[in-house]
Amino acid sequence: MSKNRLKYENCVIKKAIIFSNESDLDVNLTGAPDVQYAESVFSDTIEVDITFGNTVGSVDGKTVMEGLPLVGTEDFELTIQDPNGNDLKVKLNVNKVTPIRKDTQQEELSLRLTSEEYIRNEELTSRVVKRYDGKISEHIRKILTENLASEKELFIDETSNNYNFIGNVRKPLYIINWLSKKSIPLSDGKKGKTAGFMFYQTSDGYHFKSIDSLFAQEHVRRYVYANTPDVESNSPQYDGEIVNLIPNNNLVANQKYSMGAYNTKLIAFNPFNCEYKIIEQDAFEDDDGTTHAGKNLPVLNEKFSATPTRTTYVLKDVGNLPTGSDPREQLKKNEEENFEVESILNQSIRRYNQFCTGSLVVDIAPDFDLHAGDCIHIDVPDTGGGEIDKQISGKYVIASLKHRIVRGTNGVTKLGLVRDSFGRTPVGGGMLT
Numbered sequence: 001m002s003k004n005r006l007k008y009e010n011c012v013i014k015k016a017i018i019f020s021n022e023s024d025l026d027v028n029l030t031g032a033p034d035v036q037y038a039e040s041v042f043s044d045t046i047e048v049d050i051t052f053g054n055t056v057g058s059v060d061g062k063t064v065m066e067g068l069p070l071v072g073t074e075d076f077e078l079t080i081q082d083p084n085g086n087d088l089k090v091k092l093n094v095n096k097v098t099p100i101r102k103d104t105q106q107e108e109l110s111l112r113l114t115s116e117e118y119i120r121n122e123e124l125t126s127r128v129v130k131r132y133d134g135k136i137s138e139h140i141r142k143i144l145t146e147n148l149a150s151e152k153e154l155f156i157d158e159t160s161n162n163y164n165f166i167g168n169v170r171k172p173l174y175i176i177n178w179l180s181k182k183s184i185p186l187s188d189g190k191k192g193k194t195a196g197f198m199f200y201q202t203s204d205g206y207h208f209k210s211i212d213s214l215f216a217q218e219h220v221r222r223y224v225y226a227n228t229p230d231v232e233s234n235s236p237q238y239d240g241e242i243v244n245l246i247p248n249n250n251l252v253a254n255q256k257y258s259m260g261a262y263n264t265k266l267i268a269f270n271p272f273n274c275e276y277k278i279i280e281q282d283a284f285e286d287d288d289g290t291t292h293a294g295k296n297l298p299v300l301n302e303k304f305s306a307t308p309t310r311t312t313y314v315l316k317d318v319g320n321l322p323t324g325s326d327p328r329e330q331l332k333k334n335e336e337e338n339f340e341v342e343s344i345l346n347q348s349i350r351r352y353n354q355f356c357t358g359s360l361v362v363d364i365a366p367d368f369d370l371h372a373g374d375c376i377h378i379d380v381p382d383t384g385g386g387e388i389d390k391q392i393s394g395k396y397v398i399a400s401l402k403h404r405i406v407r408g409t410n411g412v413t414k415l416g417l418v419r420d421s422f423g424r425t426p427v428g429g430g431m432l433t
Contacts, residue, residue: 009365011403011411014087015079016050018094018111020068027064033408035080037088039372040400040416041200041207041214044173045118048078048092051100053108063107070097076113080368080405088368088403090203093119115201117148121173128167128175133323136163136183140176140199140208147172153205157197157213160186164321164338176208181348182339185210193289196348202371209373211351212291214397215420219377223364242378244363247392250356251298260310261353262300264346267311272318272335279342280308283350290351293375293395295423298357312349314341354420360396366403366411374398376417379424394424 016029032052039046052064059067068074074094081087096112120126126147132139137159144150161184167175180197189195189212196211221239256262266279283290284297322333362378370376375395382389400416 009083009411010409011083011366011405012081013079013405013408014081015077015089017077018064018068018070019075019077021071021074022069025059025068027059027068031408033406035078035403035405037078037080037090037403038401039200039202041198041372041397042399043200044121044177045115046090046092046201046203048076048090048113049110050078050113051108051110053101053106055106056104065097065099065102065107065109070094070109072097073119076111078113080403082366082368082403082411084367084369086368088203092116095119117144117150117152117201118173120148121171126172127169128172129169131164131166131321133164133321134162135159136161136179137208139163139165139179143172143176144206150206152201154208155205156208157210158186159183159197160191161340161344162323164323166321180208181352182344183210184340184344184347185212188212188216188291190289192343192347194291194347194351195344196351198373200372202373204371207373211355211420214373214375215293215395216291217375217397219375219395221367221370221374222377223362223379225378225380238379240364240367242362242364242380244361245380246361248359248361250359253300253304256353256357257304257309259353260308260312260346260349261357262297262350263308263310264349265308265311266342266346267313268316268341269314270316270318272316277342279346281346281350283354292421293397293419294358294421295394295425297354297421310349312346314345316341351420356399356418356420358392358396358419358422359399360392360417362415362417364413364415366405366413368403368413370398370401370413370415372398372401376415378417388424390424391422392424395419 013030017026019026029052032050034051036049054064058064072094076092079089092113093116095114098110101108137156176199180199183197184191184195194212199208223240223242224238225242262283264281268277317339318337319334320338322330324330377395379393380389396417396419398415399418402414405411
């Protein structure tokens with residue numbers, strides 16, 4: 001195995017500097033005892049919690065709280081390094097200040113750091129006001145760069161569908177997440193079979209990714225659960241070892257049925273021509289148009305899976321905001337459907353509710369090169385210990401990621417892993433394929 005095997009390994013807080021809002025003062029907090037960094041595909045921002053203690057005299061004869069003074073929104077630069085030399089660099093802002101302990105000589109504080117865009121999202125000048133025409137993926141790019149003034153790198157999957165809308169003075173992050181549910185991927189899935197995107201931030205930048213593209217990725221790391229039989233410590237097929245694993249089955253049958261994860265009915269009315277349409281869709285029949293992490297969707301009892309379990313009613317969006325600057329051009333498109341409800345609505349409902357069908361929480365050695373949204377492959381032995389558990393093992397998407405550095409040096413990475421299906425797809429090489 002590689003050197004990245006231990007649960008706790010030495011990490012380095014290379015930079016942790018907070019800057020005053022009032023002056024050119026700054027404070028170096030590299031001696032902070034506890035730093036926790038978090039990313040999630042369900043979050044619009046990365047978050048860092050940092051705790052530190054200081055004494056009177058730290059800033060111009062005063063504590064940090066009084067000397068800066070520390071009130072929130074301060075700029076913060078953080079650089080941490082894992083045992084393999086991977087640096088994680090972020091520029092954040094203080095979103096919350098929590099005094100933990102204070103007396104006449106010293107204080108202990110906890111800071112919650114978030115991205116500047118997350119705070120700027122609340123400003124009136126950032127609100128989405130104007131009309132947008134065209135592809136949703138381009139709307140996302142414009143809102144991030146124009147409304148949120150983001151200079152971060154953008155990783156945006158192209159959408160195959162257009163959607164025209166007016167912002168109505170809503171917050172940018174609300175609009176982005178609202179549009180995510182209306183998006184069809186250009187690749188890694190077929191129109192009419194799948195829909196739905198995830199919007200999230202990592203230390204690399206902002207990501208707008210289709211659910212199918214997340215599951216279609218090749219794994220970036222391969223891990224094996226500790227004490228798996230017949231695996232030598234120097235086996236080259238694995239990048240690391242899982243030392244703690246908590247399996248979780250999110251397939252609560254009645255809840256999945258209630259949410260419409262597998263079988264849905266759509267009742268749509270077209271006000272333009274008074275057409276009334278009923279469409280039933282089955283995820284198992286549409287399986288060839290979606291991309292899964294595992295081999296198959298769960299096999300359900302036939303007596304429960306024959307009929308829709310969720311019905312959606314919708315008034316079709318026909319003739320609303322037709323594309324074009326010339327009224328005569330717009331008039332020619334008055335019969336076009338702006339929101340392609342038959343190809344999007346129930347498809348996205350199913351994909352979002354399938355997303356966390358199987359989940360695990362694992363601990364690995366610190367690896368700051370991993371990010372939320374990455375795919376990893378894991379192998380877990382069966383109960384007997386002689387074979388690989390083909391049900392739990394396989395490819396997973398990192399839904400949440402936390403790096404924790406305790407006592408300033410000891411680091412661990414905790415991953416929340418999810419997938420929409422079960423079964424291990426074989427990977428080449430090694431004894432456990």
